[in-house]
Structure formats: C-alpha cells, structure tokens
Amino acid sequence: MSQKxxxxxxxxxxxxxxxxxxxxxxxxxxxxxxxxxxxxLRMDQVDAVLIGNMEPxxxxxxxxxxxxxxxxxxxxxxxxxxxxGTVGAxxxxxxxxxxxxxxxxxxxxxxxxxQSDGNSQAAMxxxxxxxxxxxxxxxAIGNWSMMASTYIAESGATMxxxxxxxxxxxxxxxxxxxxxxxxxxLTVDDVMKSDLLAWPVRRLDMCPxxxxxxxxxxxxxxxxxxxxxxLAWIRATATAHEQQYMGDSPKRLAVMRAQxxxxxRVYKMxxxxxxxxxxxxxxxxxxxxxxxxxxxxxxxxxERGQGGKLIDAGVTTMEGELPVNPSxxxxxxNPIGATAMIRVAEAALQVMGKAGAHQVSNVRTAxxxxxxxxxxxxxxxxxxxPS
Amino acid sequence: MGIKPIAxxxxxxxxxxxxxxxxxxxxxxxxxxxxxxxxxxxxxxxRCPGCRRVYIPPRPVCGICFEPMTEWVPLSxxxxxxxxxxxxxxxxxxxxxxxxxVPYGMGIIRLDGAATxxxxxxxxxxxxxxxxGRRVKANIRTERQGNLQDIINFRLMxxxxx
Numbered sequence: 001m002s003q004k005x006x007x008x009x010x011x012x013x014x015x016x017x018x019x020x021x022x023x024x025x026x027x028x029x030x031x032x033x034x035x036x037x038x039x040x041l042r043m044d045q046v047d048a049v050l051i052g053n054m055e056p057x058x059x060x061x062x063x064x065x066x067x068x069x070x071x072x073x074x075x076x077x078x079x080x081x082x083x084x085g086t087v088g089a090x091x092x093x094x095x096x097x098x099x100x101x102x103x104x105x106x107x108x109x110x111x112x113x114x115q116s117d118g119n120s121q122a123a124m125x126x127x128x129x130x131x132x133x134x135x136x137x138x139x140a141i142g143n144w145s146m147m148a149s150t151y152i153a154e155s156g157a158t159m160x161x162x163x164x165x166x167x168x169x170x171x172x173x174x175x176x177x178x179x180x181x182x183x184x185x186l187t188v189d190d191v192m193k194s195d196l197l198a199w200p201v202r203r204l205d206m207c208p209x210x211x212x213x214x215x216x217x218x219x220x221x222x223x224x225x226x227x228x229x230x231l232a233w234i235r236a237t238a239t240a241h242e243q244q245y246m247g248d249s250p251k252r253l254a255v256m257r258a259q260x261x262x263x264x265r266v267y268k269m270x271x272x273x274x275x276x277x278x279x280x281x282x283x284x285x286x287x288x289x290x291x292x293x294x295x296x297x298x299x300x301x302x303e304r305g306q307g308g309k310l311i312d313a314g315v316t317t318m319e320g321e322l323p324v325n326p327s328x329x330x331x332x333x334n335p336i337g338a339t340a341m342i343r344v345a346e347a348a349l350q351v352m353g354k355a356g357a358h359q360v361s362n363v364r365t366a367x368x369x370x371x372x373x374x375x376x377x378x379x380x381x382x383x384x385x386p387s
Numbered sequence: 388m389g390i391k392p393i394a395x396x397x398x399x400x401x402x403x404x405x406x407x408x409x410x411x412x413x414x415x416x417x418x419x420x421x422x423x424x425x426x427x428x429x430x431x432x433x434r435c436p437g438c439r440r441v442y443i444p445p446r447p448v449c450g451i452c453f454e455p456m457t458e459w460v461p462l463s464x465x466x467x468x469x470x471x472x473x474x475x476x477x478x479x480x481x482x483x484x485x486x487x488x489v490p491y492g493m494g495i496i497r498l499d500g501a502a503t504x505x506x507x508x509x510x511x512x513x514x515x516x517x518x519x520g521r522r523v524k525a526n527i528r529t530e531r532q533g534n535l536q537d538i539i540n541f542r543l544m545x546x547x548x549x
Contacts, residue, residue, distance in 0.1 A: 020393075020397040021397070022398070122479070130413070131421075132417070132506070135534075135536065136535065141476050142493060145472035145493075146493070149470050149471045149519050150469060152519070153518075195475075198476060198493075199475075200472075201472075245505070246495065247470070247495040247503050247505055249502075249503065250469040250495075250497055250503075251469070253470060
C-alpha cells in the first residue's frame with residue numbers, strides 16, 4: 001500500500017519584518033493560494049492539510065482554529081503540529097508519512113509565523129525550563145553565543161570565517177525574491193564591525209525576526225506524475241531529539257548530537273556515503289553564522305574542526321562544490337514556524353529547477369536539515385528521481 | 388465596492404495588556420536538590436546506574452540509558468566553563484519583568500564530579516576573560532531560599548585554563 005512521495009508545488013509570501021497589513025489568516029492564505037496556483041489545483045482536490053506553527057510567538061494558542069479558512073482545513077483531515085523551530089520540517093515529515101502510507105494521495109502543508117503580532121522575547125522566555133534555565137537565560141542570542149564559544153574552543157574558528165558565512169547568506173538572499181533581508185553589498189568588514197550582542201556573536205551574525213508563511217503540496221507517485229513533470233522526490237526523512245538541558249553534554253551546543261543522528265540516518269537511507277561529493281545543494285537551518293560552521297562538521301561535509309576552512313575555500317558558496325543555502329537561509333529569513341518548511345521548499349525548487357536567480361545548476365540531490373531549540377533536528381534527502 | 392488592500396499602512400491593531408502569570412511545580416528531584424542547597428549550601432547530582440554519568444540538573448531517568456536514577460552524589464562548588472559569553476544585548480529578566488542590566492557574564496558550568504553543565508551568571512564582564520576552559524567557583528548566598536538564585540553567580544578562579 002505504501003507509495004513514493006514527491007513535492008509537486010510550493011508557495012511563499014514575501015517574508016519581511018512586519019506584515020501589519022494582514023492578519024494571520026490572510027498571511028497564510030497568500031502562501032496557500034500561491035501553492036495551489038503553482039499546482040493548478042483546487043482546495044477540494046486536497047485530501048488532508050497539516051499546519052505547523054511555533055506557539056506562542058503570536059501571543060495566541062490554537063492558531064489552527066484562528067486561521068482555518070485561510071488554509072482550507074474545513075472538514076478535512078487536519079492536524080496542527082508544533083515542534084518549535086523545526087516545526088516546518090516536522091510538518092513536512094508528517095505529510096510525507098500521510099502520503100507514503102498510501103492512505104492519502106494529495107496533502108497540503110502549511111507553516112507560518114507572524115512575530116510582529118506578539119512578543120518574541122516573552123515567547124523565547126517561555127521556552128526556558130522554569131527552575132533551571134529560565135531565570136538565567138538570554139534568549140536565542142544567549143544560546144547561540146554559548147554555542148559559538150564552545151565551537152571556537154573546539155575548532156579555533158575565527159570571527160572572519162563567521163563573517164564570511166554572513167556575507168554568503170546575504171548575497172544569496174539578495175537573489176531570492178521571497179527572502180526577508182536583501183543585502184547584496186554586505187562585506188566581511190561590515191559584519192565584523194556590527195554591534196557585539198554577546199561575544200562572539202555580532203548583530204549581522206544573527207538571523208532576523210520575520211513574518212511569513214509557506215505551503216507545499218505533497219503527492220503520491222501516480223498523482224504527482226500526472227500533475228507535473230518537475231518533481232522533487234522525498235527519498236528519505238528522519239528526526240532526532242536531544243536531551244533536555246543545554247549543558248547535558250559539555251560540547252552539546254556545537255556537537256549537535258540530534259543533527260548528527262538525523263543526517264546520518266537519511267544518508268544511510270539514501271545510500272549517501274560522501275555528502276560533499278554526492279549532494280548538489282543543501283538548505284540548512286542556521287540561526288547564526290557560527291551554527292553554519294559547526295553544521296558543516298555535524299552534517300559530514302568536512303572533518304571536525306574544519307568548518308572554517310570550508311568557507312575559506314568557498315566550497316559552500318553559489319560557485320562552490322556544495323552550495324549551502326542559495327535561498328539566503330535563516331540568516332536572511334526567519335518566520336520561525338515557517339522557517340524549516342522554507343528550507344524544504346527551497347531545496348525542492350532547486351531540484352525542480354525552478355529557483356530562478358538563485359538556481360544552482362544541475363541539482364539532482366539535495367539535503368535539508370532543520371535544527372530547533374538547540375535540540376531537535378529533522379533531515380531530508382530530495383532527489384529528481386523517485387529511486 | 389470590493390476589498391482594498393492596505394498598501395504600506397497598518398491594519399487596525401488591538402492591544403491586550405492582561406498579565407499572564409504562571410506557577411510551576413519543580414518536581415521531586417529539583418525539590419531535593421534545592422532543599423540540600425538551602426539547608427546545607429551543598430550541590431548534588433544523581434548518578435545513572437547504567438552509564439555512570441552524574442547529572443545536574445538532577446532528574447529521575449537517564450535520557451541516554453532510560454535507567455531510573457536514585458543515587459545522589461555530592462558535587463564540588465568548583466568547575467569549568469564549557470560555554471562562555473558576555474551578554475550585551477538587553478534581555479528581559481523573567482524574574483522581575485524588567486530589562487536585566489548589561490553587560491553581564493554568562494556560562495555553562497560543568498561542576499567537578501558532574502558529566503553535565505548548568506547555565507548561570509559569571510561575575511566578570513570582560514570578554515577576553517570569560518572563556519571556555521576557565522575554572523570557576525560558585526558564589527553561594529549565606530541566606531538561602533531554595534532556588535537557583537541561592538547561587539549568586541560563578542567567580543573566575545586564578546590558574547591555567549583546562
């Protein structure tokens with residue numbers, strides 16, 4: 001009964017810091033309408049809808065009720081998923097299982113966040129475990145600066161190498177019409193002179209806060225082939241979760257055990273032995289420049305401690321052997337509940353050859369990896385062929 | 388008359404000012420830990436009978452082995468920074484609801500005898516000094532309430548990095 005699954009269509013909003021002209025339902029509907037138009041599909045042809053969001057960044061719970069008319073869930077099999085920063089990927093993985101099981105053929109996914117409606121610092125604080133972490137935490141900046149300090153101690157990576165990641169992301173994002181930040185002229189010097197938020201993290205080392213939504217259509221093999229000739233097949237997906245506390249292993253924040261586990265599982269499922277050689281593009285969840293350097297190592301693109309050398313050699317730029325985040329990544333665009341699904345959608349666009357000005361040539365195999373709360377991780381391998 | 392998009396303008400906004408307040412039960416293991424800290428100024432962890440890791444924060448089950456943990460182990464009030472920074476971007480102190488004054492040092496501290504580390508403040512604001520590998524010592528209050536604030540912060544110790 002099981003079947004192969006392809007991403008058939010995608011839709012995104014133009015991500016930006018504040019969409020004060022629309023409410024959550026209207027924001028979501030923009031992305032969903034674009035996805036359905038991309039698929040040339042009507043909502044009554046959709047079997048089920050899965051929606052992901054990270055509560056309570058908008059300051060309300062039960063967002064699936066608040067927004068249901070925007071995403072067409074009325075009387076359909078619909079589930080809201082919340083796994084924090086990874087939710088967009090977790091929602092995609094759930095949709096994959098819906099279709100792969102053979103129970104549904106046509107499943108719509110939705111991810112969104114409208115941070116400008118709520119209080120992001122209050123939401124970040126609510127994530128912290130009350131007795132041990134909340135009273136001393138400093139939000140995403142605190143966690144990522146702690147991560148970066150651990151990574152520097154391990155690898156000897158430099159401020160300049162981190163700044164090169166910031167420049168790569170913003171130059172790539174400038175070619176992506178949906179990216180939030182467009183900074184085509186950013187230089188390494190600009191990054192290294194930007195405000196120090198928490199050593200070694202500077203303002204331009206961090207992702208922005210964004211409003212935005214994304215939607216994808218996943219179909220089973222026979223339906224997918226009828227709908228489009230340019231498909232991104234989901235060859236593998238895996239999820240892994242960390243232990244509870246940030247300090248639960250001394251190097252945990254840099255040596256991301258969940259990310260290593262998730263990526264190794266999808267490599268094994270897809271028969272990938274040398275990721276740097278066998279992957280054509282990667283879309284990864286890098287909330288900070290330093291995270292991307294560490295992720296190169298965790299994802300097996302290089303040996304441990306060599307992440308900085310990879311960017312020095314330009315391996316992960318648009319012209320390099322393995323372009324990472326041609327979309328501009330999280331460093332350009334971060335509507336949290338949508339962010340990980342944007343990684344999947346952007347990797348799918350690359351495989352379909354529909355990424356436009358930020359298209360990498362001849363993409364056949366793509367890696368997607370999400371990473372949320374310095375803890376959870378999902379990975380996918382997308383391919384231009386079903387097997 | 389149709390629907391007119393709001394081009395570049397704000398839609399009508401609705402502010403809500405009610406405070407949402409919460410009170411959490413910290414559980415059996417944290418209660419034991421903070422009672423020990425309050426009564427005796429001692430820091431304690433729990434050991435996994437499977438992998439022998441000593442955990443702080445203490446907890447009932449080892450996440451790696453899924454073994455119940457019942458053996459309390461005394462921990463040193465000294466340790467090493469395994470994560471380290473000086474926060475300069477203001478962040479709301481959830482205990483007070485007000486901005487925490489910046490700059491302040493912060494770290495992940497692995498106490499001697501423990502396999503894991505905890506987040507806490509470091510009594511230093513010079514980025515060149517608050518670094519991974521520095522030895523630190525807990526600055527424990529004389530009057531204690533039984534919470535994480537019984538440790539004021541961790542002070543950098545002299546001597547070489549680890």
